[in-house]
Amino acid sequence: MKLLSSALMLSTALAVPSQVHLSLGGAVDSSGVSTGMYVMWKTDGQPSSTVRYGTSEDDLSEQAQGSSKSYLDGHGFHHTALMENLSCDVEKIFYQVGDEADGWSEVFSFKRAPCASSGTVFSISVFGDMGYLDSDLRPPKIPHGDDTYHGLNKVWSATYSRNMLESLKNSGDIDWVFHVGDIGYVDDSFASAPLKFTYEEVYDGYMDWLQNLTSTMPYMVAPGNHESECHSPACIAQELKYGRHLRNFTAFNERWTMPSEESGGSRDTNMWYSFNYGSVHFVSINTETDWDGAEEQETGDSHIPWLKAGGFGEDGEFLTWLEADLKAAYEEKKAGGRKWIIAAGHRPYNTIQEMKIEEMFIKYEVDVYFAGHSHSYSRTTSSDKPVYIVAGGAGCDEMGPSKESLLLGPLGQDLIESDKYSTGVLDVSDEKLSWRLIDSIDGSIIDSVDIL
Ligand SMILES: [Fe+2]
Numbered sequence: 001m002k003l004l005s006s007a008l009m010l011s012t013a014l015a016v017p018s019q020v021h022l023s024l025g026g027a028v029d030s031s032g033v034s035t036g037m038y039v040m041w042k043t044d045g046q047p048s049s050t051v052r053y054g055t056s057e058d059d060l061s062e063q064a065q066g067s068s069k070s071y072l073d074g075h076g077f078h079h080t081a082l083m084e085n086l087s088c089d090v091e092k093i094f095y096q097v098g099d100e101a102d103g104w105s106e107v108f109s110f111k112r113a114p115c116a117s118s119g120t121v122f123s124i125s126v127f128g129d130m131g132y133l134d135s136d137l138r139p140p141k142i143p144h145g146d147d148t149y150h151g152l153n154k155v156w157s158a159t160y161s162r163n164m165l166e167s168l169k170n171s172g173d174i175d176w177v178f179h180v181g182d183i184g185y186v187d188d189s190f191a192s193a194p195l196k197f198t199y200e201e202v203y204d205g206y207m208d209w210l211q212n213l214t215s216t217m218p219y220m221v222a223p224g225n226h227e228s229e230c231h232s233p234a235c236i237a238q239e240l241k242y243g244r245h246l247r248n249f250t251a252f253n254e255r256w257t258m259p260s261e262e263s264g265g266s267r268d269t270n271m272w273y274s275f276n277y278g279s280v281h282f283v284s285i286n287t288e289t290d291w292d293g294a295e296e297q298e299t300g301d302s303h304i305p306w307l308k309a310g311g312f313g314e315d316g317e318f319l320t321w322l323e324a325d326l327k328a329a330y331e332e333k334k335a336g337g338r339k340w341i342i343a344a345g346h347r348p349y350n351t352i353q354e355m356k357i358e359e360m361f362i363k364y365e366v367d368v369y370f371a372g373h374s375h376s377y378s379r380t381t382s383s384d385k386p387v388y389i390v391a392g393g394a395g396c397d398e399m400g401p402s403k404e405s406l407l408l409g410p411l412g413q414d415l416i417e418s419d420k421y422s423t424g425v426l427d428v429s430d431e432k433l434s435w436r437l438i439d440s441i442d443g444s445i446i447d448s449v450d451i452l
Pocket of ligand 1: 068224226249372
């Protein structure tokens with residue numbers, strides 16, 4: 001009896017869902033908005049991938065079966081299931097994941113995307129380059145000089161921005177989050193344990209750290225260079241065990257499900273996709289691979305020859321898709337449909353120039369392009385569109401301590417810059433896009449602008 005109950009406890013422990021997170025997806029309604037929501041989670045063992053959901057905590061009468069994958073032996077299973085045909089007449093959808101045999105997660109809830117394409121008001125947080133925890137909790141143990149070593153900082157923090165997101169969620173100031181690449185800096189994680197394999201443990205930690213946010217609102221992601229691979233000493237030395245299984249954006253594409261299939265984007269991956277939300281058409285672009293001159297076209301971020309990267313589509317497929325997607329959004333906008341087109345990707349303006357898509361953005365009247373990669377904030381100030389905004393100051397081990405703002409950048413009147421830890425919020429209405437950059441430490445507004 002004792003043995004049986006121990007075995008049962010072990011089985012249940014292995015199946016406990018963790019890292020629960022949501023993203024917009026599923027079939028679109030007559031207004032072009034997703035009527036579904038993907039839910040993703042991790043278990044150590046492999047129970048079934050079931051979500052049950054409904055309109056109250058006591059009525060989870062709908063059920064959907066998803067699927068799970070394991071991309072690295074011994075490091076668990078990642079599940080995805082789709083809640084479909086969600087009503088927009090109810091305030092909240094309640095759900096839990098797991099299965100009957102192995103146990104369920106707690107019940108979470110979220111708000112569905114608005115049903116109308118106009119007259120909607122909503123807010124999102126946009127930022128890139130957020131690490132995990134801070135240098136007190138994950139001190140770098142590789143040798144360093146006074147402040148930095150090989151680009152990693154002795155003193156840094158992502159905790160302020162994480163706490164600011166929690167505060168924005170609690171006050172109802174954001175409906176969802178767009179993280180434009182460099183998610184958790186898990187490829188840098190060996191800095192706190194140079195000889196250990198830390199990639200998966202730190203990615204798991206990051207996802208649990210955010211669950212309180214990501215289980216209650218969509219957390220949309222774009223690929224950044226730090227998603228590309230594990231190039232730590234353990235991954236290089238044990239290529240067969242680790243390195244080859246984690247190259248070419250594997251963890252990013254297996255842990256997350258974005259609406260790529262729904263939007264005709266990259267096949268079976270999250271490398272490029274688009275979706276509608278209220279009066280906005282959002283496009284998530286791939287600044288990392290699949291265009292001539294892409295930094296990771298042949299190899300990943302470390303450029304170690306055997307850590308190959310790229311090839312998520314046929315030659316030219318990504319940019320052909322991007323133009324067609326923007327053209328369709330532009331035509332809808334001109335026909336009186338959606339009001340705004342917002343593009344987001346990891347790398348800033350100079351990469352948009354290298355990709356030769358600046359003209360495309362102008363031609364199809366993209367209103368704003370959000371990026372990260374630079375660990376700071378900048379915004380163009382001319383009235384020309386698109387407005388280029390870099391919101392890469394969320395805090396990470398490649399960004400030092402928060403510094404005083406530099407209000408004017410090297411381009412004089414054309415740019416506003418800041419080196420403070422910060423989180424951006426975009427309020428959307430039919431009349432304007434109101435953007436503000438919030439100091440993650442004290443909550444003050446560093447920069448704000450209305451885009452009409
Ligand atoms: Fe980056």
